[in-house]
Amino acid sequence: MAEKAYILNRDEIDRIIKRISHEILERNKGSENLVFIGLQKRGVPLAKRIAENIEKFEGTKIKTGKLDITFYRDDIGQNIKPIAQTTDIPFEIEDKNVILVDDVLYTGRTIRAAMDALIDFGRPKTIQLVVLIDRGHRELPIRADYVGKNLPTSRDESVDVRLQETDGEDSVVVIRKE
Amino acid sequence: MLRKKSIIDTGSLSLEDIDLIFANADSFLEVSERDVKKVPALRGKTIVNLFFEPSTRTRTSFEIAAKRLSADIINFSSSTSSVKKGESVIDTLKTILSMKVDLIVMRHSDSGAVKMAEQFVNVPVINAGDGKHQHPxxxxxxxxxxxxxxxxxxxxxxxxxxxxxxxxxxxxxxxxxxxxxxxxxxxxxxxxxxxxxxxxxxxxxxxxxxxxxxxxxxxxxxxxxxxxxxxxxxxxxxxxxxxxxxxxxxxxxxxxxxxxxxxxxxxxxxxxxxxxxxxxxxxxxIEQQVTNGVAIRMAVLYLILS
Missing domain, CATH: 3.40.50.1370 (Aspartate/ornithine carbamoyltransferase)
Structure with a gap:
């Protein structure tokens, strides 16, 4: 039997997203020049939610895009199913402050790939990273600028983020594999 | 992953393979629309375009596909007219294989020549047209x-x-x-x-x-x-x-x-x-077919070599 621990529920996730939205506005002194890019697949709805919050707070329109990093991975040939999802960045990122959004930060390799991919689209002024969960175990010198929750885990645990848009509910669960 | 590593005829493609190729082709169409039309997916892989019969668009299509995936591609063209059939193909394959390539894209004017080549080599082969037989x-x-x-x-x-x-x-x-x-x-x-x-x-x-x-x-x-x-x-x-x-x-x-x-x-x-x-x-x-052809070939190369 796998052991489960519930970490976040819907209201907690909601509060975290609101808090991060404020932090982003504070650090960037407003929403001017900000664009949001969510990483497939669960970074995409998270980016949308943050952008919607900021639109509400600031009364401006915020641009969001999606990025799939399958073709930028460094673990090709290691039994990963190579099904790519949509990349859609319908705006220039040149000289923008790009807020990259993902659900879980772990080894840092996905973010490395995402930064390589982003830079092929242009030269952003800054890239800032939002993650809902930082579970540690970095293998690259990468850190997040905005963290929903720091969650110390062991490598044989898995963090299961579920979101309304992709999974029908909002929750974060840690599963320990036996 | 495709069911078989080589693509010699359409019969070697399962319905799941075709779905997977199409799903990836959608993403590669998007890559071809970017300013930087290149992803690092096949960096360090070497592909040979081995054409024993003249071709412009298929060869170019595979070449662009490979380059957009960051693979290295070598074009090898030869005419069978002056050489005895069979022998020249094997000799050429031996030479190519000694150069440590990862995949061969092959066209030949004889039906079945690509299948024969595939049995001879230890790397995946894609049939880019063999005689009157197939062009998958x-x-x-x-x-x-x-x-x-x-x-x-x-x-x-x-x-x-x-x-x-x-x-x-x-x-x-x-x-x-x-x-x-x-x-x-x-x-x-x-x-x-x-x-x-x-x-x-x-x-x-x-x-x-x-x-x-x-x-x-x-x-x-x-x-x-x-x-x-x-x-x-x-x-x-x-x-x-x-x-x-x-x-x-x-x-x-x-x-x-x-x-x-x-x-x-x-x-x-x-x-x-x-x-x-x-x-x-x-x-x-006709022009959409050519555009889509690059995306399909990117998907096929990517799925075989990744």
Whole structure:
């Protein structure tokens, strides 16, 4: 039997997203020049939610895009199913402050790939990273600028983020594999 | 992952393989729209374009596909005319293999030559056309183009027009089309049909199908494979088989014209149709086929080598 621990529920996730939205506005002194890019697949709805919050707070329109990093991975040939999802960045990122959004930060390799991919689209002024969960175990010198929750885990645990848009509910669960 | 590493004919592709190739092709179409049309997916891989028969678009398509995936690609062209068949292929393969390549894209004028090569080498081989036998990536890009335009496959009616007996494109297309539930009619004069065509629906004039087909697939008249005269005159071909303006305008709303290229202008398709502008011109999807071809070949290379 796998052991489960519930970490976040819907209201907690909601509060975290609101808090991060404020932090982003504070650090960037407003929403001017900000664009949001969510990483497939669960970074995409998270980016949308943050952008919607900021639109509400600031009364401006915020641009969001999606990025799939399958073709930028460094673990090709290691039994990963190579099904790519949509990349859609319908705006220039040149000289923008790009807020990259993902659900879980772990080894840092996905973010490395995402930064390589982003830079092929242009030269952003800054890239800032939002993650809902930082579970540690970095293998690259990468850190997040905005963290929903720091969650110390062991490598044989898995963090299961579920979101309304992709999974029908909002929750974060840690599963320990036996 | 594809069921088999090599793609020799359409029969080696399962329905799941085709779905996977199409899903990835969608992403690669997007990559080809970017300013930087390159992803690092196949960095460090070496691909050889081994063409024993002349080709411009298929070779270029594979070359662009490989380059957009950051693979290194070497073009090797050779003519079989002066060398004894079989021997030259094996010798060339030995040389290529000694250079430590990861994948071979091969075209040859003999049916079966690619399969023979595949048995000889220890790397994946993609058939880029072998004689009158098969051209599987062309069939994939044709099917993909149809799917993108109609958003479905089952129940569509396609008429394949022209030089059937010499056409590897027709054989590959018909196999994939029929497996997807597309209704296929072959329009060809008796002398351009194989001996046994009892399994196929056959008509002899384009006028029999022009109004009811969703897709008019015009084949290239394969003069290079016709060592004897298969057809009496171009005038007669024009009369029964050519796509001219009058026929184009009789096609039903939403229907399309496809051709694997290169077009023999004035034979399969008239000059007037090739250069037509406005709404009737939008029916002709030859350029979309070429664009989609790059994405399909990227998907195939990526799925085999990743």
């Amino acid at each position: 990536t062309q069939a994939l890009l044709d099917l993909y183009t149809i799917k993108k335009i109609f958003n479905k496959l089952e129940g569509l009616k396609v008429a394949i027009i022209g030089d059937f007996i010499n056409s590897r494109v027709a054989k590959s297309d018909i196999d994939l089309f029929e497996r997807m539930g597309i209704d296929v009619t072959v329009v060809s004069p008796a002398m351009l049909l194989p001996e046994d065509f009892s399994r196929m629906k056959v008509k002899h004039s384009i006028d029999d199908v022009i109004e009811e087909s969703d897709i008019i697939y015009v084949l290239r008249m394969q003069f290079e494979r016709q060592n004897r005269k298969f057809y009496p005159s171009i005038m007669e071909y024009n009369r029964f088989l050519s796509l001219n303006k009058d026929r184009l305008l009789r096609m039903k709303p939403g229907s399309i014209v496809m051709h694997p290229g290169p077009v023999n202008r004035g034979i399969e398709i008239t000059d007037e149709v090739m250069d037509i502008s406005g709404e009737p011109g939008e029916r002709i999807t």
